[in-house]
Amino acid sequence: MTNKQSLRAVAAAVALALASGSVLAAQVPAGVKLAAKQTLIRNTGSEPETLDPAVAESVPANTITADLFEGLTSADNNGKILPGVAESWKQADATTWVFHLRKNAKWSDGRPVVADDFVYGWQRFLDPKTASPYSETYGIFILNGKEIATGKKKPSELGIKAVDKYTLEVKTPYPVLFLPALVANTQFAPAPKAVIDKYGKDWVKPGKMVSNGAYQLKDWQVNSKVVVAKNANYWDAKSVVLSQTTYLPIEDSNADVKLYESGQNDWVLNLPPGTFDKYKTQYPKEIHNGELAALRYYSFNNKDALLKDVRVRKALSMVIDRDILAKKVTADGQNPAYSVMVHGVSGADPSSYDWAKWPMAKRVDEAKKLLAQAGVKPGAKIKFTYNTNDYHKKMAIFAASEWKSKLGLNTELESLEFKVLLKKRHDGDYQIARNGWNADYNDATTFLALVECGNTQNDNQNCNPKAEELIKQGNQSLDPAKRKQLFTQAVKMIMDDYPMLPLLQYTAPRLIKSYVGGVGQNPLDRYRSKDLYIIQH
Amino acid sequence: MWSYTFRRILAAIPTLLAVITVCYLLLHMTPGGPFDGERKISEAVLANLQAKYHLDLPLWKQYLYYLNSLLHGDLGASFRYADWSVNDLVASALPVSATIGGSAILISLVIGIALGVMAALRQNSMVDYLVMFLGNIGGAFPSFILGPVLVLIFAVTLKWLPAGGWNHFDPKFMVLPIMLLVFINISTIGRVMRGSLIEVLNSNFIRTARAKGLPLRTIVLRHALKPALMPVVTLLGPLAISSITSAVVTESIFSLPGLGKLIVNGAANRDYTLVLGLVVLVTVITVVFNLLVDLAYALLDPKIRY
Secondary structure, three states: OOHHHHHHHHHHHHHHHHHHOOOOOOOOOOOOOEOOOOEEEEEOOOOOOOOOOOOOOOHHHHHHHHHHOOOOEEEOOOOOEEEOOEEEEEEEEOOEEEEEEOOOOEOOOOOEOOHHHHHHHHHHHHOOOOOOOOHHHHHOOOOOHHHHHOOOOOHHHOOEEEEEOOEEEEEOOOOOOOHHHHOOOHHHOOOOHHHHHHHHHHHHOOOOOOOOOOEEEEEEEOOOEEEEEEOOOOOOHHHOOOOEEEEEOOOOHHHHHHHHHOOOOOEOOOOOOOOHHHHHHHOOOOEEEEEEEEEEEEEEOOOOOOOOOHHHHHHHHHOOOHHHHHHHHHOOOOEEOOOOOOOOOOOOOOOOOHHHHOOHHHHHHHHHHHHHHOOOOOOOEEEEEEEOOHHHHHHHHHHHHHHHHHHOOEEEEEEEOHHHHHHHHHHOOOOEEEEEEEOOOOOOHHHHOOOOOOOOOOOOOOOOHHHHHHHHHHHHOOOHHHHHHHHHHHHHHHHOOOOEEEEEEEEEEEEEOOOEEOOOOOOOOOOOHHHOEEEOO | OHHHHHHHHHHHHHHHHHHHHHHHHHHHHOOOOOOOOOOOOOHHHHHHHHHHOOOOOOHHHHHHHHHHHHHOOOOOEOOOOOOOEHHHHHHHHHHHHHHHHHHHHHHHHHHHHHHHHHHHHOOOOHHHHHHHHHHHHHHHOOHHHHHHHHHHHHHHHOOOOOOOOOOOOOHHHOHHHHHHHHHHHHHHHHHHHHHHHHHHHOOHHHHHHHHOOOOHHHHHHHHHHHHHOHHHHHHHHHHHHHHHHOOHHHHHHOOOOOHHHHHHHHHHOOOHHHHHHHHHHHHHHHHHHHHHHHHHHHHHOOOOOO
């Protein structure tokens, strides 16, 4: 396919997506009677570190800011990309996108949302003075974004331009086919300059914040709750059913369930470990367990004297029975994983190992042979580092027992406080360490970051130059199918090096009251209030 | 008395400074920084963050910067709660902890002292055994067991009270946490009161009072109760401090936005300014409560003069 043909294919796909997906919010099925009171209480797991979309980093902060702010596009509760403030867009050439903004988009104070609000918002997001933790992660996809985030260029040099009041032009450093999905993240939301100038850091406080999303900030009590209420000035306000959402910062999953059972919470974030089956029986109509674009894995330090031998890494990976781990050890509905790429992520397919289907006895025989070839004898010691947490401890004990009973290796378990583990892992000061990753956006590149040469997120210290070349080619490709093929091939090549030990694909085992409608299934686990509604009960 | 109080306050300043300095050094020596997360931040972005919070300055400069801010009543910006200053966070959490902790102490004192007196006056009787048994239940069960039991009974099963949370000092959200703290406190207060009163009742001046034919009620209320309260008063300082500042478990069980939660999150997140701010607060509260206890001694015991 030529570049022109590819562009046409992309444009057609975007058009099709727009045609098939209604931009309307909560899709209340015919016959469903809505409750008179449309309010929801849900747990987000911890206090948001900020409600400033440019600085937001955590899941709670991103969840709440997605209600308060809307970018050029937005993602519905099934993860589908829909028009946001932009009603249409097109890829003008390989590295240029043009977004056409709707004229009826307004801030909560009634002012129109215009292209300059996006230019200011994006420049502010990447400005080193804002110090957004995501500036470089997302900045690499916008022309000069990385250079601005790292202080090498000025924010005014960012590849975004207001062509007129309602047209935006965005330049990327290379073809970024998933840009419409990327800019749904609220870090790319517009920002109300006048309000920020007036209030400074306090602009995000109740009574001061001006936002352009379906909701506006009503109340915020630190470590107690954040309340958002319907924004009457939102361009699609007529489709917004839920009038108010209260976000709770409950960290303890047992307390979360108790609040649910006492009727104070409609949405448990995560069930306590090992209770999935119990609650599935107890609340069959309320149990949810959607698969997430997230991976539990163990990092191998590929530069370690013992683990630099791929045979050792392979042997250690082969003998871990992921089925038993998922069903008996963690027992919370998660799925076995054999690749850095998980199911449901766009842009690449997960790879798997041939041995994954072998009987365990055959896997053990093969693993023993590999260790013998590598000169590792039974009784050899390995050190496994994890952070102090019962869940991780259970998994660590299981892994150690697999390595001991099947290969005769002795594991020294090292339990560290979370920040200490992170420091050691990032510094490469470990042998095998617990690790995990949640996708930042729905594209293969978010997972490739974990295994790319020299990537900041690569704790394994591995590098495969041949795979790197395929990734580079994929990033330059304008053809989504070709890109996917290249990335999938790269993933397979990298995973054959056994740089890490993939274990489980995360799911979100939770309880949601049966009267909450519009929940859907979202691999990024982002559910906006705009799509939800309360059924009469 | 005033001069004593003034001297005690002055003496607290070097204590406070020493506590801040040690805590400051320990925090910076602890591995893992405030911006270490599962997703590693690149050096350049980390530098942006460090510059924003003055962490790019040499340690001694940061320390002087912090002390200077402190002298101006500014506890600094929180690293974790980016939109709030530590002053904001303390101002929102302290009233919650003080309300829960203070109410629990007052109720515990009334019930604990009453139970202790009852048990002491009927030593080795069924009443004594019953009171001590009930008191011991509160003391024997850890709060992380007793708390969920209360939630199960009053929130989940009976649905009389909220299982947790907080809503602008709405009293119904306070009942269960206060009940839990009272259960825990009354066993200690009751036992100390009982032992102390028994000891006082066996002392010579009470024996003299009995010999003079004074009724028991008069003996207890006018002569025995005041000296018997001394050990309870001694307990009050640490009890009040722990109720207000260290109610970590209680706040976790009932998801309360108090100081305990801030301390735990501050330490886990390496939120240096937040931890230091809370250390300053705890030190000041400790000094004040110890001073109040010492002053209360003088009121209760005529032999003590400052």
